[in-house]
Amino acid sequence: MSKIVLLTGFEPFGGESVNPSWEAANRLDGEPLVGAVVAARRLPCVFGEALSVLRGEMAALRPALVVAVGQAGGRPELSLERVAINVDDARIADNAGRRPIDRPVVPGGPAAYFSSLPIKAQAAALRAAGIPAAVSQSAGTFVCNHVFYGLMHALAGAPARGGFIHIPYLPEQAAAHPGAPSMSLDMIVAGLRLALETALTATEDIVETGGATH
Amino acid sequence: MSKIVLLTGFEPFGGESVNPSWEAANRLDGEPLVGAVVAARRLPCVFGEALSVLRGEMAALRPALVVAVGQAGGRPELSLERVAINVDDARIADNAGRRPIDRPVVPGGPAAYFSSLPIKAQAAALRAAGIPAAVSQSAGTFVCNHVFYGLMHALAGAPARGGFIHIPYLPEQAAAHPGAPSMSLDMIVAGLRLALETALTATEDIVETGGATH
Amino acid sequence: MSKIVLLTGFEPFGGESVNPSWEAANRLDGEPLVGAVVAARRLPCVFGEALSVLRGEMAALRPALVVAVGQAGGRPELSLERVAINVDDARIADNAGRRPIDRPVVPGGPAAYFSSLPIKAQAAALRAAGIPAAVSQSAGTFVCNHVFYGLMHALAGAPARGGFIHIPYLPEQAAAHPGAPSMSLDMIVAGLRLALETALTATEDIVETGGATH
Amino acid sequence: MSKIVLLTGFEPFGGESVNPSWEAANRLDGEPLVGAVVAARRLPCVFGEALSVLRGEMAALRPALVVAVGQAGGRPELSLERVAINVDDARIADNAGRRPIDRPVVPGGPAAYFSSLPIKAQAAALRAAGIPAAVSQSAGTFVCNHVFYGLMHALAGAPARGGFIHIPYLPEQAAAHPGAPSMSLDMIVAGLRLALETALTATEDIVETGGATH
Secondary structure: OOEEEEEEEEOOOOOOOOOHHHHHHHHOOOOEEOOEEEEEEEEOOOOOHHHHHHHHHHHHHOOOEEEEEEEOOOOOOEEEEOEEEOOEEOOOOOOOOOOOEEEOOOOOOOOEEEOOOOHHHHHHHHHHOOOOEEEEOOOOOOHHHHHHHHHHHHHOOOOOEEEEEEEOEOHHHHOOOOOOOEOOHHHHHHHHHHHHHHHHHOOOOOOOOOOOOO | OOEEEEEEEEOOOOOOOOOHHHHHHHHOOOOEEOOEEEEEEEEOOOOOHHHHHHHHHHHHHOOOEEEEEEEOOOOOOEEEEOEEEOOEEOOOOOOOOOOOEEEOOOOOOOOEEEOOOOHHHHHHHHHHOOOOEEEEOOOOOOHHHHHHHHHHHHHOOOOOEEEEEEEOEOHHHHOOOOOOOEOOHHHHHHHHHHHHHHHHHOOOOOOOOOOOOO | OOEEEEEEEEOOOOOOOOOHHHHHHHHOOOOEEOOEEEEEEEEOOOOOHHHHHHHHHHHHHOOOEEEEEEEOOOOOOEEEEOEEEOOEEOOOOOOOOOOOEEEOOOOOOOOEEEOOOOHHHHHHHHHHOOOOEEEEOOOOOOHHHHHHHHHHHHHOOOOOEEEEEEEOEOHHHHOOOOOOOEOOHHHHHHHHHHHHHHHHHOOOOOOOOOOOOO | OOEEEEEEEEOOOOOOOOOHHHHHHHHOOOOEEOOEEEEEEEEOOOOOHHHHHHHHHHHHHOOOEEEEEEEOOOOOOEEEEOEEEOOEEOOOOOOOOOOOEEEOOOOOOOOEEEOOOOHHHHHHHHHHOOOOEEEEOOOOOOHHHHHHHHHHHHHOOOOOEEEEEEEOEOHHHHOOOOOOOEOOHHHHHHHHHHHHHHHHHOOOOOOOOOOOOO
């Protein structure tokens, strides 16, 4: 039986009518990948609720790999997130109108979790394939970081690996946001597929800088 | 007999192995467009020489519309250039090693020419089609502006119309320039086709702001 | 009798309660500078009216040098503007509620005028003095460019020289615009003084690139 | 006897001849602040060594408050850092030529520590005083984050509080980095003084968003 790769995207938020994270994840649903198969699921863009749905799917699917994907409007490339922090601090309201400020994702949880994806190998593989990609030092403090933190908390001590990838606007979204960069859905899908394959085949990460001086 | 649309792109420069302007223009070569047909030509990225080649092609083809296209690495969208200025000021050397500073493109020529393309209608049509686009107030002072100015100088008083469109890096270029936005070749090609069609069909430009406060 | 240097700043616009261009110009009012004296005047941020006031002051003062200064919120340095273009295209309303789109500053005027300030020498002198400065290829299409164009049109053929300098937000303005750079009023004043002195003493501009590839 | 506030800055790095963090900290050395007095110390920009010096000073001075300050060239405002992560990933070499990649600051330490400064109250106080300031979600992965993490690790369980503040280039540095924002030394010093006073007087932080959507 194939291993399951759980790949999540979000519903639209922030006034957008589409969320590229779900558009892309959905395109990979059912896809076979190096001895695994992708199960795509859509998460609500709501604090708390997003994690309930994620945990439910993890319990049901028992995935070997979990990658959550979210839209990062304004970023030009695929962002391999390095670290999730234990804080919710919402600059805008989520889809249920909630705006937590400086509340822990998991009360009593550790300050942060590192991704257990091979983010350097993923960034290198993506760039080698001509797909703009970078390691990111912050997934923000909104629902994306919330899901990323909750995911890593759920995986703590478990053999399954997981992490978070931020993706740019689609071109049709950027057309309404002057100055915003974008990436085609085809390339986002190809990039996510390659990132998943790299995670499934890499035994350990490579040593290559993805740091920031500040 | 069909009208000719002369569409130029540039050879690679600045250490790149590809120039998306020529990749895109070449893909449209021979394409029929609302009673016209596209003739794509490649220009050297060399001050002076680029204009010689352009003028030669204009003399040979007698185009009704001339659109020059150039790479603007770092810009996220298709840029409809508003104005060409009579100055060469090269921050880097061109492909022949020339680096003119504060020299006129055409000695004795006017300070500037405005594009005679319907740039507002083009920007609106592109955005309506989901393609990121914006009016730009400056084409820089390198070979792109040089060709744009020389083109408009050559067209002055003639019935043919012309202008300049800057385009982003391709994704494979941006993959080597961390933080740089990009656009897929398919979308660039679709955008240029739509911009040409708009130029061929618009009888006059629309009134819609494309300005900058500074 | 000393030569007159007419230095203009603008009244606040765009929701700001202060305009650093007038704050800085006003601080230099009456200041003696290499055989000249500064006369500072405040212009309304209104299309048309701003130029009427400017022309009136030029007729009254008969200045040997005219430098108009304007706020460029978001820019980090003093911007020596290279070229003024003959177009008004207002993204926001001016202080009289006017929002011209694609109208000429001067009907029948040339497409553009170049600054007659030694902008390369000014940029070099400022940087040598530790003041961030750069040549800019576009003064936008709002009231700043409007005044710059109208100024250069008025000076055409006259012995007096003129140009335009854009300046950053003050820190107290930037404190309300997250992510916006700023410059202290003291440094803006010192920078403008040095730029004026350079204009008064430079017999010709230096040859040093201040160009942009796009 | 007054409480001690230990305020550290760094020596220059990355080719700069000055580091504004030390220039500013040094200006506050010995300054009395709401029942406390500032002791300024300079840290080497060297992984490991910087923390040795810091720990030595903490042991000697037994400060009630420790604020480390570092240069963040390219940022326009004072950055109140929220979180330090347990990773060194050097994009450039430190002043001893070391370039660790993906090594823990403290082997076996937690993934991250949150600042124990009232960062929201500090950001609000600074902005109210007209000083550009923002909460930052990442202090990078270079020596600044290294010192920030090591500091918070040393303070864990202790009554003293601590944190990290990133500051912009000085104008004279920005003059050599086209496009880079800057802040005057006077304003940096005033901002640090206000941030320290806020930390000394705030009993708890305020609830005000300082989050990022991504």
